[in-house]
Amino acid sequence: MTASAETLLDMYRTVSRIHACDERLRNLLNQGKIFIFYYSPRGQEIIPAAVSACLGPDDYVVTTYRGLHDEIAKGAPLRELMAEILGRSDGTCRGKGGPMHISDPRSGVMVTTGVVGGGIPIANGLALASKLQGDGRVTVVNFGDGAANIGAFHEALNLAAVWNLPVVFVCQNNRYGEFTPLHETQRVEQLSTRATAYGMPGVTVDGNDPIAMYEAAARAVERARNGEGPTLLEAMTYRFMGHFYGDQMPYMDQDEYQAALAADPLPRFRALLIEQGHATEEDLAAIEKEAGAEADDAVEFAFASPPPDPSDLFEDVYAEVRR
Amino acid sequence: MTTVELTMGAAINQALDEALAADPTVFLLGEDIMDPAGGVMQVTKGLSTRYGRERVRETPISEQAIIGAAIGAAMAGMRPVPEIMIMDFLAVCADQLVNHAAKLRFMSGGRTNVPLTIRCLHTGGFQMGAQHSQTLEAWLCHVPGINVVFPSTPADAKGLLTACIRNDDPCVFVEPAALYGAAGPVPAGEHVVPLGQADVKRPGSDVTLITYGRQVHDCLGVAAALEGEIDVEVLDLRSLVPWDAEAMLASVSKTRRAVVVHQAVRRCGVGAEIAAFLSEELWGTLLSPVLRVAGKDTPVPYAKELEDFHLPSAADITDAVRAVAK
Numbered sequence: 001m002t003a004s005a006e007t008l009l010d011m012y013r014t015v016s017r018i019h020a021c022d023e024r025l026r027n028l029l030n031q032g033k034i035f036i037f038y039y040s041p042r043g044q045e046i047i048p049a050a051v052s053a054c055l056g057p058d059d060y061v062v063t064t065y066r067g068l069h070d071e072i073a074k075g076a077p078l079r080e081l082m083a084e085i086l087g088r089s090d091g092t093c094r095g096k097g098g099p100m101h102i103s104d105p106r107s108g109v110m111v112t113t114g115v116v117g118g119g120i121p122i123a124n125g126l127a128l129a130s131k132l133q134g135d136g137r138v139t140v141v142n143f144g145d146g147a148a149n150i151g152a153f154h155e156a157l158n159l160a161a162v163w164n165l166p167v168v169f170v171c172q173n174n175r176y177g178e179f180t181p182l183h184e185t186q187r188v189e190q191l192s193t194r195a196t197a198y199g200m201p202g203v204t205v206d207g208n209d210p211i212a213m214y215e216a217a218a219r220a221v222e223r224a225r226n227g228e229g230p231t232l233l234e235a236m237t238y239r240f241m242g243h244f245y246g247d248q249m250p251y252m253d254q255d256e257y258q259a260a261l262a263a264d265p266l267p268r269f270r271a272l273l274i275e276q277g278h279a280t281e282e283d284l285a286a287i288e289k290e291a292g293a294e295a296d297d298a299v300e301f302a303f304a305s306p307p308p309d310p311s312d313l314f315e316d317v318y319a320e321v322r323r
Numbered sequence: 324m325t326t327v328e329l330t331m332g333a334a335i336n337q338a339l340d341e342a343l344a345a346d347p348t349v350f351l352l353g354e355d356i357m358d359p360a361g362g363v364m365q366v367t368k369g370l371s372t373r374y375g376r377e378r379v380r381e382t383p384i385s386e387q388a389i390i391g392a393a394i395g396a397a398m399a400g401m402r403p404v405p406e407i408m409i410m411d412f413l414a415v416c417a418d419q420l421v422n423h424a425a426k427l428r429f430m431s432g433g434r435t436n437v438p439l440t441i442r443c444l445h446t447g448g449f450q451m452g453a454q455h456s457q458t459l460e461a462w463l464c465h466v467p468g469i470n471v472v473f474p475s476t477p478a479d480a481k482g483l484l485t486a487c488i489r490n491d492d493p494c495v496f497v498e499p500a501a502l503y504g505a506a507g508p509v510p511a512g513e514h515v516v517p518l519g520q521a522d523v524k525r526p527g528s529d530v531t532l533i534t535y536g537r538q539v540h541d542c543l544g545v546a547a548a549l550e551g552e553i554d555v556e557v558l559d560l561r562s563l564v565p566w567d568a569e570a571m572l573a574s575v576s577k578t579r580r581a582v583v584v585h586q587a588v589r590r591c592g593v594g595a596e597i598a599a600f601l602s603e604e605l606w607g608t609l610l611s612p613v614l615r616v617a618g619k620d621t622p623v624p625y626a627k628e629l630e631d632f633h634l635p636s637a638a639d640i641t642d643a644v645r646a647v648a649k
Contacts, residue, residue, distance in 0.1 A: 062395075092432070093431050094432030097431060103432075105434050110398055111435075118418055118419070118423060121387050121394075122391045122395040125394050125403075126395040129396040129398075129400060129401050133400065133401075156387070158388070159383060159388040315433065316428050317428070318492050318565075319436065319492055
């Protein structure tokens with residue numbers, strides 16, 4: 001399946017919204033206006049933009065603490081997302097989750113976990129429910145290369161294959177697990193080769209290439225939708241801002257890092273749209289301006305939202321309030 | 324009410340059977356649960372034959388994947404009942420239970436919830452060694468967001484399990500393996516024991532024995548043996564989270580003396596929490612410190628002589644009752 005001009009422009013809109021929100025959060029941190037641990041998705045924006053272009057609003061997504069791009073791409077409302085990141089009462093989770101634990105079931109964002117690999121087994125359950133209920137939904141679970149070395153990954157991929165679940169395992173391989181390059185922690189060249197061990201297709205794709213990423217995602221989602229089972233989709237990318245924002249990144253290979261920055265997928269995507277005649281400079285500037293305005297509005301909304309009341313603490317522990 | 328004489332294993336099977344029949348969102352998953360095995364203790368026998376392998380699902384030996392799948396399905400409208408064969412193996416899937424199932428309702432500000440019921444058995448006294456004999460309910464009680472349920476009779480097992488499956492939050496239902504074969508009257512048809520309601524298994528006026536699970540029977544034995552000497556009340560908590568604070572306060576306000584009995588090791592056990600609770604609430608009323616009779620603070624040993632010494636005995640309970648009654 002080839003991405004149409006319309007799909008590519010939709011993806012560019014998504015990428016622009018992610019970039020605008022990420023940039024504003026980094027600016028707020030730089031200016032000392034907020035104090036949070038922030039795991040920037042800068043550099044990885046194309047992946048969820050392409051994956052979400054293949055999904056419907058009812059499909060499920062599971063992601064990790066570096067998940068802002070996945071949440072925005074799936075359609076989580078920016079105002080509530082930003083309010084949650086700031087710990088406000090109008091946040092997606094009423095200030096109880098924070099950026100590591102975004103849930104917004106209305107947009108299909110079911111779980112954001114702070115535990116590396118912890119969401120992978122849960123994605124199977126969402127997919128199993130779809131299979132048992134016959135609702136035709138697909139579940140996509142995002143995780144990093146580091147998660148491919150935790151036991152939950154292996155258990156979950158095996159079970160997904162055994163049960164032939166409608167799930168797509170998207171490994172966003174940004175080449176670093178926290179502060180360690182992946183060649184220190186694995187011997188295989190490509191993590192997708194591990195799929196063989198579970199009896200499912202494993203595909204490696206350039207996650208920074210919008211056209212290739214879309215095609216690979218579309219195939220994996222279609223397979224799941226058609227009852228053909230799970231796929232391990234390894235999307236090669238790069239982490240521009242370190243593990244958390246402010247990380248001095250002494251462990252990074254500087255030549256590799258500079259080369260990755262020079263190949264920033266966002267300006268490349270922009271140039272591609274113009275080169276292929278899908279959009280003009282003015283069209284893209286308008287998309288970026290609109291995304292920026294939406295992000296500004298979300299930030300304004302978040303700062304205006306009151307903090308949660310301490311009495312809210314006892315709600316949502318159990319269905320009924322217990323003290 | 325019509326009752327039928329059933330073992331605890333059969334009562335649990337009946338609760339599962341009725342839940343599967345009544346609610347299409349209920350399904351079971353776990354290791355060896357399908358026929359012909361029907362579970363390592365045959366508790367799920369016949370159910371895969373009756374309801375099919377989609378609703379009584381065999382799994383690999385993958386505890387994280389089992390609980391993860393149950394969590395995701397629960398979030399998407401199902402009511403899964405995963406089986407973790409033996410309580411010790413909760414340690415294998417602790418991340419899924421503790422960091423995910425217990426917290427997803429809270430972390431999502433109530434936007435999601437996880438109505439699953441983990442069934443697991445606990446042993447002790449069977450010479451199964453240190454990795455198959457633990458009683459780990461205190462770990463669970465320490466994690467807000469989980470209900471912890473511990474039946475002692477076939478009727479309670481059916482009623483409590485039914486309540487767990489219908490509950491909208493994660494429940495861990497602990498089955499004392501020593502009681503699987505013990506029979507008792509079980510209400511036929513609909514039977515629900517609400518969580519958080521203790522049961523006075525024997526009324527008495529001098530000392531309250533607060534306990535749950537297998538030790539309920541040890542305590543009843545001690546109470547019977549002490550009849551004429553000390554009038555002992557046996558309070559079966561039945562669920563530890565939520566627990567029945569009113570029932571404990573009512574009983575101990577009356578007797579003014581309490582002993583907590585559990586199989587789990589003493590240090591930081593449920594008994595410590597109950598003793599603290601009673602001393603906070605009834606200081607000045609109590610005639611004696613609240614004593615604890617519990618497993619000794621060691622791993623559970625293998626040799627029979629060592630295991631017998633590790634476990635709380637009827638003699639230990641008797642000594643404690645006499646000590647507080649002095």
